[in-house]
Amino acid sequence: MIEGDKVIFDTFNEMVSKYEKLDSLYNLNKVDSKYVHRMTKGIVAFKIHITKIEAKAKRNQNYPVERQELVIQNLENTRNHDDIKIDTLMRKNL
Secondary structure, three states: OEOOHHHHHHHHHHHHHHHOOOOOOOOHHHOOHHHHHHHHHOOOEOOOOOOOOOOOOOOOOOOOHHHHHHHHHHHHOOOOHHHHHHHHHHHHHO
16 A cells, blocks of 8 residues: 555656646646645555556457548547557558
């Protein structure tokens, strides 16, 4: 478990920065500090050491070409590096 208000806030802020869209107006540093303090009291923060990841790449290959192309278009429109990689892999499958 992670303890300490500052550590929890920093971890939470890091997640917000990572997972909010680039053009998101949400900024944890602009939220009322009293509210954030109360919010962190309700959070049980923890870190997990991952030793193994198993995955399977499907990339929508069982769907019609039209649907695959639509997914590719939506992936193209993001700025996310991983989405762009998936877009490239899906194009190879068409």
